[in-house]
Amino acid sequence: MYFRRITSCFALAILLITVDPKHCLSDIFNGLEINYQTQWGNAQIGNFKIKTEKNNNKIKFQIESRSEGAISIFYDYKSNVVGTSVKHNQNWHSNSYTVNSIYNNKRYYSSIRWDQNKRKFFKKIEPPIDLKKVYDIPPSTLENAIDPITGFMRVLDKVNHYQSCNIILNIFDGRRRYNLETKSLGNEFLVNDRPNSFTGQTLLCGVKITPIGGHRLESKWKPETDKFSDIKIFFGVINGSTYLPVRMVLERWFGTIIVRMLKSEIKING
Numbered sequence: 001m002y003f004r005r006i007t008s009c010f011a012l013a014i015l016l017i018t019v020d021p022k023h024c025l026s027d028i029f030n031g032l033e034i035n036y037q038t039q040w041g042n043a044q045i046g047n048f049k050i051k052t053e054k055n056n057n058k059i060k061f062q063i064e065s066r067s068e069g070a071i072s073i074f075y076d077y078k079s080n081v082v083g084t085s086v087k088h089n090q091n092w093h094s095n096s097y098t099v100n101s102i103y104n105n106k107r108y109y110s111s112i113r114w115d116q117n118k119r120k121f122f123k124k125i126e127p128p129i130d131l132k133k134v135y136d137i138p139p140s141t142l143e144n145a146i147d148p149i150t151g152f153m154r155v156l157d158k159v160n161h162y163q164s165c166n167i168i169l170n171i172f173d174g175r176r177r178y179n180l181e182t183k184s185l186g187n188e189f190l191v192n193d194r195p196n197s198f199t200g201q202t203l204l205c206g207v208k209i210t211p212i213g214g215h216r217l218e219s220k221w222k223p224e225t226d227k228f229s230d231i232k233i234f235f236g237v238i239n240g241s242t243y244l245p246v247r248m249v250l251e252r253w254f255g256t257i258i259v260r261m262l263k264s265e266i267k268i269n270g
Helices: 002-013 025-029 069-073 148-162
Strands: 033-040 043-055 058-067 077-088 091-103 106-114 121-126 167-172 177-190 200-213 231-238 242-252 255-261
Touching (some): 058 069, 077 148, 091 148, 148 177, 200 242
Antiparallel strands (some): 033 043, 043 058, 058 077, 077 091, 091 106, 106 121, 167 177, 200 231, 231 242
């Protein structure tokens, strides 16, 4: 179950995409396709595929992820995430967010839809949250919370205009409520440690997650001891002008997980 939460976190975190100021941010999402591979130690354990569509002020993301290799023997996982965000008054707002995943032959489904005022939402969750295993979500914390994709779209604007990722986001994904904080950590030169990975100068952002509700009652994760350097996202310039997340590194008690963008499998039609 821990790896499923890590996989979901990575699949959303790699949505941090920004462009050179001379481009319109939303234009880059018109037919964008990106592929990533996930490695734990020396083993490849999964992959992600992201597809986007743009229609006026609305952006749609579709993320497909699944486990791979030997880990699938005891941890078989696949997921489909579909989310839409709408830009209004120079800010991104939640429209819909749906997760459909299967973990060891058990289906997990959650769907959230916001009303036109962006203040109320309607959700459906199958199976229901088991309060014998996870913390309850205080209803008061759901006010002004947004879905993960909309949260990252707000980060995109921050990075695009200020080359900074210093922001705190109140996130609700249907099953978990958490605060996600990103922080600029400077620049770093990456070497292509795999044949199809990125090499070059990057912008570096650190990530911290503070659970509010929906997280497991029993866990080795101690969020109060986390550092921004534990989860790092590297942004490199692709296609001459576009910053994309080219690598993510997660340091945890069980080892290091690295997510790499596959350079040869990027499609930018905008």
